[in-house]
Amino acid sequence: MKAIKAKYAFHGVHVPDKKALASGKPIENAPEQDVLNISLSQCLGKPSTPCVAVGDRVKQGQIIAEAGGFIGAKIHAPVSGTVKSVTGSIILENDKLYETDYLPPLENPTPDEIKQRVGAAGIVGMGGAGFPTFVKLNPQDKVDTLVLNGAECEPYLTCDHRIMIEKTNEIAEGIALLKKALGVENVFIGIEANKPDAIEAFEAFDFIQPVVLKKQYPVGSEKHLIYACTGRKVAPGKLPASAGCIVQNVATCLAIYEAVKFGKPLIERVLTVSGGAVKEAKNYLVKIGTPLSALLQDNLTEDAEKIVCGGPMTGVALKDLDKTVTKTTGGLVAMTVKETNVEQPTACLSCGKCADVCPMNLMPMNTEFYTDAGDYEMAAKKGGVMNCIECGACAYVCPARRPLVQSIRKAKAEIRKGGNK
Ligand code: SF4
Ligand code: SF4
Incomplete structure (x- = not known):
């Protein structure tokens, strides 16, 4: 079907897309790992409940954790091997045989x-x-x-x-x-x-x-x-x-x-490794549970200033590379000083730019003001915080580099807890 043009009616920002670094790189397999560390928190809902024990041998695709509730998801072994630990995550030693135990394929379901x-x-x-x-x-x-x-x-x-x-x-x-x-x-x-x-x-x-x-x-x-x-x-x-x-x-x-x-459960995904501080950008097919450090090994330049899990607008800045790939990890971006804003915030200038670009027509500066004051009810009322989609457009344009999204996340968490000062 011939492509059509989209309809438009929202604010937003024009951000340099930086896609050229990785868009021409075909998908390749990520380096094979000896050990995978599979988090039990793989989705928005409750953490999953392990159904394997230390010492169990599992096949690739076998269930290793059941959904933790209705809003939850099963987790399957990304490789065949032996369970080494079961705590907040499941650590699996890869036997490198890749013996599978998939679900039966469905014909005309x-x-x-x-x-x-x-x-x-x-x-x-x-x-x-x-x-x-x-x-x-x-x-x-x-x-x-x-x-x-x-x-x-x-x-x-x-x-x-x-x-x-x-x-x-x-x-x-x-x-x-x-x-x-x-x-x-x-x-x-x-x-x-x-x-x-x-x-x-x-x-x-x-x-x-x-x-x-x-x-x-x-x-x-x-x-x-x-x-x-x-x-x-x-x-x-x-x-x-x-x-x-x-x-x-x-x-x-x-x-x-x-x-x-093929009856194949969700045990791997494609993600992007990119940024000005990587020697070579990649699009990797990677097993869930792969250490983030393995995806940047020998590929970081010396001027890496900030590494973000996800994209730079909505991702999370990493303190270290101890975490592992989950079902929702879309990328790992290593940025230089030039690419990131590491200057300290100054006081709000009341310029209104954050509100001008907000695609949800919110007042981010109000959210920050009331969140700092511990008045989360007002953050909701005057800032409209619960309708925020955490896109980061407001923080991107803020000339004072205010940490607006952090304030928004804090206010949301407090409101969900029912808290107010
Ligand atoms: S993060 Fe929230 S407040 Fe900021 S621009 Fe996006 S929707 Fe608006
Ligand atoms: S863009 Fe930054 S400085 Fe301007 S009103 Fe919003 S928070 Fe204040």
């Missing part, structure tokens, strides 16, 4: 079989949020539209771009499975204009409408993507299903295809 398989394979939203996909496929409201997120608007990250051009047919089959599972009529895939090869690739399918998204951060956020593709608005505090839509990331579609076609 029913909608219910597809949904069940998504749950059994431990699939979560791979765009970053990590919401269990099985739950998302059972919406409370009637939906008629599936919106695929191929925006990848975070600077530096190119993993979704690479899978869209290297695994186009597989993703399209995953989309067809989702369409069947949800029983929807309309299917859109939103892709930023800086990925013309991916847009062209999806024009080959008559059941998928590609939508060219203007380069404007954060066009990949759910609500903005829905508007850009369909013209429908999701009311504050409401889910996409209230507007008849379900949004899925393209990497999640690939995982669904593999789970149905």
Whole structure:
């Protein structure tokens, strides 16, 4: 289907995309690891519950932890080997035999079989949020539209771009499975204009409408993507299903295809290693539980100043590289001083720039003011903090380098706890 232009009506920022560092790098296997450390927190819900013990031998794809609740996800062994430790994570010694124990492949599955398989394979939203996909496929409201997120608007990250051009047919089959599972009529895939090869690739399918998204951060956020593709608005505090839509990331579609076609659970993903402080940018296919340090080994330059897990706008700055890859790790970005803002914050200048760019029409400076004062009720009332999508656009433009997103996260956490001074 010929690509169409998106509809627009939101603020945002123009951020240098820095995609050229990695966009031309084909996906390659990450270095093989002797030991994997698999976190029990792989999704937005409760941590998973281990179902293996120290000394157990497991095969690749075997369940090693059950979902910790309805909003949770199963975890499967990324390799075959022996369980060495079970605490807040499961440590697995890789026997390098890669003996598999996958689920049976499904031929022409029913909608219910597809949904069940998504749950059994431990699939979560791979765009970053990590919401269990099985739950998302059972919406409370009637939906008629599936919106695929191929925006990848975070600077530096190119993993979704690479899978869209290297695994186009597989993703399209995953989309067809989702369409069947949800029983929807309309299917859109939103892709930023800086990925013309991916847009062209999806024009080959008559059941998928590609939508060219203007380069404007954060066009990949759910609500903005829905508007850009369909013209429908999701009311504050409401889910996409209230507007008849379900949004899925393209990497999640690939995982669904593999789970149905080959019975393969979600045990690996593609992520980007990039930034001005890496010798060579990469798009790696990497096993869940791989140490982040292994992905940067011998590849960091001496002027690495800041390393971020995820993209620089929404990712988390790392104190060290002790953490390991999870189902939601989309990238590892190592930046030089030039690329990062390490200057100390100064007092707020009341310039209003943060509010001008906020795509949710919030008042970030008010949130920070009331959060610092411990008045979280006012942070919600005057700053609109609970509608914040944590995109980081406000902090990006702030001339005083105020830590606005940290304040927002703190206020949200306190409000959820029911706290106020
Ligand atoms: S207040 Fe929230 S939604 Fe608005 S720009 Fe800042 S991080 Fe983004
Ligand atoms: S952009 Fe920064 S300096 Fe300007 S009003 Fe917002 S917080 Fe204050």
